[in-house]
Amino acid sequence: MNTSVKIAGVEFKNPVTTASGTFGSGMEYSQFVDLSRLGAVTTKGVALTPWQGNPTIRVTEVYGGMLNAIGLQNPGIDVFCERDIPFLKKYDTKIIVNVCGKTVEEYVGVVEKLSEQPVDMLEINVSCPNVKEGAIAFGQDAKALENITKEIKKVAKQPVIMKLSPNVTKIADMARAAKAAGADAISLINTITGMKIDINRKTFVLANKTGGMSGPAIKPVAVRMVYECAQAVKIPIIGMGGISCAEDAIEFILAGATMVAVGAANFSNPFATVEVIDGIEEYMKRQNVTDINELIGAVR
Amino acid sequence: MNTSVKIAGVEFKNPVTTASGTFGSGMEYSQFVDLSRLGAVTTKGVALTPWQGNPTIRVTEVYGGMLNAIGLQNPGIDVFCERDIPFLKKYDTKIIVNVCGKTVEEYVGVVEKLSEQPVDMLEINVSCPNVKEGAIAFGQDAKALENITKEIKKVAKQPVIMKLSPNVTKIADMARAAKAAGADAISLINTITGMKIDINRKTFVLANKTGGMSGPAIKPVAVRMVYECAQAVKIPIIGMGGISCAEDAIEFILAGATMVAVGAANFSNPFATVEVIDGIEEYMKRQNVTDINELIGAVR
């Protein structure tokens, strides 16, 4: 049975990675999950310099999911290269580094610093709804997305995944823009912007007012968008949004995702990633599928 | 204690109505709910001629919600005027008629036919994701929305509510377009387009492939959009999306909604509307609020 997939020449032992920001750099979950079992670890967004992130309350629960407004707190690329990459290199897994920034120059700066690092792919987060400057602005305008993708592709030594925002009218247009600018792959969906109000205290629950929604509640939207992108462009897709079991992951794969990422589910079940991997294999056995690549985009 | 609210000169005894398409014309639920208790009944979308709707499967459950792709099956405006309006007139409640169409002319045609009818308001559905022509196309483009709103306002004798689609990049732009064209109010959100795949049969669950997502799962997105619109335009808002109890309704009101609509919750609880009304009164008592209008948009 083959569960390995390939994106832009990089081979992953299985199609399961972690959703950026929900798994740190793997360290915290390494006591529950053998990181070498994962197709890849996708790390928390990293910027050129350390970022403070937003004030708390940063996370809250909603029906069937959660909102977060972390605001991309991170130690900056230098600490990351010194500490997190060497840690991850100890495992037999691929490394996808999620990159954030406030300006095109910042993104490019991080990508340059990563160009000499032993990481396998870059995922460019142009879709974080929780920071004021940059981020989502690039992900909600096809022109801006095309431009930043081009600039990044100029300096990137590793294949580039553009991570799309679901907070758009036509996700397929964004996929087309990313592809036109030379993106090697796209990943989606980032969180959907949401809000929760505390009716007793008559105020927003999150200090940032709005937060990004994730978890099972957003899955139908994510599957739909993966499908729309798969129909629109012929570049590999990493699908995510509410995946908490193998059945969820397979939905994304059938809709057109080459890989899938497990996000908020790690919080409700630290073993979620491995259970998804095992479950995919069981499904393939049950369905007599010998190569996972047969399933990718099989529903049209 | 005052629970009555006013929109465009129409007074509602309380801020609770039904979400179009989830309550028929009230007939089916009238054995569980005294329709005279409701602020208003908002009826299922009605077109110029009878519509068949989509093939089945038309509804399916998703985590914390459901998808529907009814495709606006309806008997057409003539049967509606003969049968449904007289039925509703027997109750002491306001009538909001939801209008759909494939072309601007069709919408205008329905609105004209309604102009001599004893109904209180019109809600124009430019946001149904489940029909190919018209509908959502008007709701995803600010120019198109402005245009159709203007045409409808030319012939409408009742105040006009434009019902917005959440499947857009910037909901506030749509609110501004509706207002600029003379809409008396806006309502939101219609369903979010989603998809469910049956991994055993390897096919879409819904015959229409995609469907509109509703239910508690979409509430945080809906509250956020109501808030954004309330900050952007000063016209009354009817808020909906996942309201299943009074606490949910109050979130929308605090975010800026003058009225709220109960949708899919009717399916999980036929008494939902009345429980929401009762619960709002209890909350007002608990919080010592004497006039519901104090709560509208109180969180900023």
Add this chain to the structure above:
Amino acid sequence: MQICEEAKLIETNKLSDGIFEMYIKTRVASLAKPGQFVMVYPKDSATLLPRPISICEVSDGELRLVYRVQGKGTKEFSLYKEGEMVKILGPLGNGFPVEEGKGKRSILIGGGIGVPPILELAKALKGEDVTILAGYRNSDMFLDEDFKKQAPLEVATEDGSVGVKGNVMDVIREKNLKCDVIFACGPMPMLRAIKKYAEENGVTAYISLEERMACGVGACLGCVCKTTHKDSHSHVNNARVCTEGPVFEASEVEI
């Protein structure tokens, strides 16, 4: 009249592999007719839509429901304990036209998980010229003993372990059963075969259809089926299974 209430689970049993029954004490019982159904509301809050389940038997203010564990909702039902409160809505739908079976030769056909509603119908037609015909996968049958108390029972099993090997149509052919009217509930291929048989043999067939439902009361228009006549709601030949059905005269529907 329809009622939505929390009803008490009096008894619950496993009948065969994956098949369970529950007896619930409810005011719905006094209103229920054969072929009608109830909505049962799961409690898990991620599972929001009610599940349509046919009325299998009515007695002493109790409803008997027999169901197969299919997905999340029915799985949850199967874990309920006696004494638990279960939210239900019903009775829903039109039910079988019992009077059409009076004074005539009827065959009552149930296939698979369509078997349960046949029991209450058989009780309503007790004393009439009735044959019950039930199709199962294998010898792991359910309700067969109950049927035998009401009328002669013929069985088809897919593996031939009991009765005729094959499906219910094979029984009719093999045993050369004759009738004026058929009442049936079961999987779509079976209903299609019955519709065809009825047309070819000048028999009237009443078939109970399944469709995905959200409201159960006719409001959402989720559960329609194509009809040859104008439906009462939208006049577009799309009758609501939950309201105009689930039982239709076979010649009226396109299936």
Add this chain to the structure above:
Amino acid sequence: MQICEEAKLIETNKLSDGIFEMYIKTRVASLAKPGQFVMVYPKDSATLLPRPISICEVSDGELRLVYRVQGKGTKEFSLYKEGEMVKILGPLGNGFPVEEGKGKRSILIGGGIGVPPILELAKALKGEDVTILAGYRNSDMFLDEDFKKQAPLEVATEDGSVGVKGNVMDVIREKNLKCDVIFACGPMPMLRAIKKYAEENGVTAYISLEERMACGVGACLGCVCKTTHKDSHSHVNNARVCTEGPVFEASEVEI
């Protein structure tokens, strides 16, 4: 080492109005230190985030958790029956630095639902010069009998029905309590007052903070608090309460 497992609920009781306890048999018990906490995962599938609950007492491979019914999750916990399996993750966080209480005069302060972790700490400091100070709303107290077995107990109640009327700071003032070190857990205003008192009186205070959490293990960066020093993760003076905390030296944090 941290463990995530299904653990068995051995016993559950209501302690006072809205306050419940559960004893659970778990491998986490053998690893737990005072001031650490566990995540308890609700079962309802609309409730996805685990709930942080302090370790109140450890004994015989069992954890005792004492919690107030606050919202959906804790409501669910309060309905659990003995024998039920409960998913937990722990032990989490750093816990109180017990050694800092050795050979010194300590006051252990618990306020409201911050009272529980003080018990295991009092047990760890048994025999030392310890005063326990607990603040309740009214005479509807909990854990007070347990405390008395470990060390002298002073009580403050908001309504004055037991002990000193007012809050824990009022007790310190009225009774003129002196100490070298304070260990505290409770509401933010109380912790702020203790931080101020510690600064003004040259006392070291260790305070246990609360923050909204998603992962509990340091991965999500949801639960940070402002620190005066660079935090170990992001080097931006934002320590993770779940990992670098929940216990901080009061002078290190901006609250």
